Amino acid sequence: MKQAFANNVYDCIILELKITDTKQKTGRIMNHKYDVIVIGAGVVGAAVARSLSRYKLRVAVVEKEADVSFGTSKANSGIIHAGFHDEPGSLKAKLAVAANREFDRLCEELEFPFERRGELMLAFTEEDVRILQFYFAWGKKNNVPYMELIGRERTLEMEPNINPDVMGALYAPTAGIICPYEYCFALMGNALENGVELFLNEKVIWLGKKENGEFEIDTENGLKLNSTYVVNAAGLYADDIAGYLGITDFKILPRKGEEYLLDRRVGNLVRSVIFPVPTKTSKGMLVIPTVDGPVMVGPTALDIEAKDDYATTRDGLKNVFMHAQKMVPSIRSSDIITSFVGIRPVATGNDFIVGATKVKGFINAAGIQSPGLTASPAIAEMVSSVLLKEGLRMEVKPEFNPHKRMSFTRVRHLLEERNFGKFREIIAGNKNYSKLVCRCENVTEAEIIGAIHRGHTTLDGIKFATRAGTGRCQGGFCTSRVMEIIHRETGMPIEQISKKGKGSEIFPIPLRKGVSRG
């Protein structure tokens, strides 16, 4: 009996994941040599790491944040685009269309939520209708399958909640939705299971090339790493990383996007991803169904100066809702449960930059803005082939296992299906499934412990991995409970438990130590 659901129970599997937080091992300076070091653990870094884990290579990923996907990737809209938005011949178009096809297999291997729901680009004026035809032609050139230009009736039949003034739409059924951070976690998790090493909380402050041709990396915490190859997947900071080696032929321009998540109660207003006709700088502001249920609206697109301007604005909010309401009139800003900002790394030239550079062994995967999430598997494959061309010996590792090994049951799904029989079964196997921690999203202690054992030790990390704290109370009730569990499972003192890494501790001051009066 126990065997039957062993796959669902974390505690049954002991795996040594090589996640290193060097801060916890104070005074220890590592000096490791790798075949490939990937800088950045966003979706690109994670996809590259997983792709390289198929070969007999020593691979490390270095990430400045406390968890995978904590930069641009976590704020992604979660759309797997069909590929008609991008100019024919561009790397964006080529990689996005190729990668779109990969997601069924990836989803099966890595068990992240993914649903092909289709995209609809709506037209409200005659001019818009001409624009649809233009993108239809682009889509054809990009080899996007099954696209259709549909009329008003059919559009409203597919999406009854959209504005009845709609004149027609460009429909691309191959588009899908995924949870962006779960996808990143799944990629990196599988990479780790296949031997990749991950260094979190390690900001690269120096990258050089030694006389023997090896790269040398220094981090802020004094970690030293060496490698023969470096993949630059540093997102917003890819130009800074390249700059250490004197590569200055591109700049990363930050482009900010604000998104707003609505209460689950609003319900399934739309089934497919709803687009307006695009603007010069973005695909426009969308109404996005998420795999977790709630509807999301956004993002804005604003070129900004600072790469760390993560502030939402009053104007952004007004703008998003004005555009979203034009497409789906029943959307209300009073239903917002949370908002966030993502910053797109836009490279000069506007296209992806994937390839070798003038410094042998240094490979760029930079400027990965939309449709970067979609293109990520193809970007990773392209990086692998560039590495091969650059002379890396890539011997397939027979023990590579593409399937996610550690998985846990999402109680939320069982409850939605009212599958109480299965629920009783998993509780019998692990009592922690009967301890409900997050009651808005129905997340149990077993799921939280699972996430902690998988290396997520910040509140945001656990939130993204399990959904605890993402619901309508936004952690009002479960924060203290999750902190207790982190404390119990890792031994980390309560005052050190943070939202998203050092400097973001939630309750940094224990009363027994007293507080000095200011």
Add this chain to the structure above:
Amino acid sequence: MDKTVEALVIGSGPAGMAAALALKENGINEILIVEREDAPGGILLQCIHNGFGLHRFNEELTGPEYAERYINLVKDKKIEILSGTCALDIVDDGDSKKAILLSEEKGLLEVSAKVVILAMGCRERNRGNIAIPGTRPAGIMTAGLAQKMVNKSGYIPGREIVILGSGDIGLIMARRLTLEGARVKAVVEIQSYPGGLNRNIVQCLNDFHIPLYLSHTITKISGDRRISSVEIAPLGESREPQNEKSFTLACDTLLLSVGLIPENELSLKAGVILDKVTGGPVVDSNLMTSVPGIFACGNVLQVHDLVDWVSEESAYCGKAAASYVRNGLLKGREIPVKPGNMVRYTLPAKVIAGTEAVISLRPMAPAQNMSIIAKAGEKILYKKKEKKIFPSIMLRFPVKDMPEDAGCIEVFFSAEDKK
């Protein structure tokens, strides 16, 4: 079915316990209270300040003391409390209700009950709900979460505090954190009057020289990892922030005390209809919801300002639920209750003709020298002069002897007989 009872009470805060006791006193013996926390008492357990029980016990008690009195009564009456248990779902099951419970100890349970009393309390409105622009650093939390961590676990969130909203929990936390050595730099309230009780303004802010900014709001939150400052702006005539008059306060913590929302997710699953103003179930004068056999009381029904009234309302609810178990549905003509001049809401939504009822209400805005009047047709059912009224103070009064043919009961404030 794992268990069958006459009455199932969801929640063991002051509402659930008072309702359960009233059920017992009115002849119901098979009662089960479920509590999601480890122990009964509800939010009272984190409210270590005093001021509870002045009406109910004629004494000034702390939250845990008030809870203890009820816990002891419940224990004396041998009413079963199942702690560490969440109610996941309530469905109709013939003449009864079936509840799906998730118990840490016993796993998934199905419990059948003739009546269910909803007493789940409320939750705090959070940053997302009010959409404050800015970054999303650590150090922003609801006042209640800070209260729980300070009072139950012994950790404080920071040293330089700004509080948005002047709800009672925010005011209490202003004093609490000051006493622990933190500096509370401002309490910012969007309305032109405080959200909390006057006694808390005096005892928690004025006594500690904490400035209260009325008609102000926070227009921006800054900080990368941890909050570093907030931008505060006064509101103009149109109630829009006047950015040219804004100022910045450095802080490492922002507490939110911007309102409470009855927690009715379970009620919705059970098919209960909610009131748009209170956020709680629409009830009749017996505090029965739109689903026969499901009752509601305490903060899940309407957010109260005093626990004493929660206990009173819940005892009333327990008594009515007991009568439902014994006698079935109370039949009679339903007379709607309507809020009139200056009344934000009234509760219940309808009174069953020939019965007595307690009407609760909140005023729309502060005012002086008003009379609260309840009228059925031409007949005045209740009238009382109120020297001062505040939205933060709920008014409650009984009504009886309604005319048989009354079309509705209107409840309103009147300033006409000022002299």
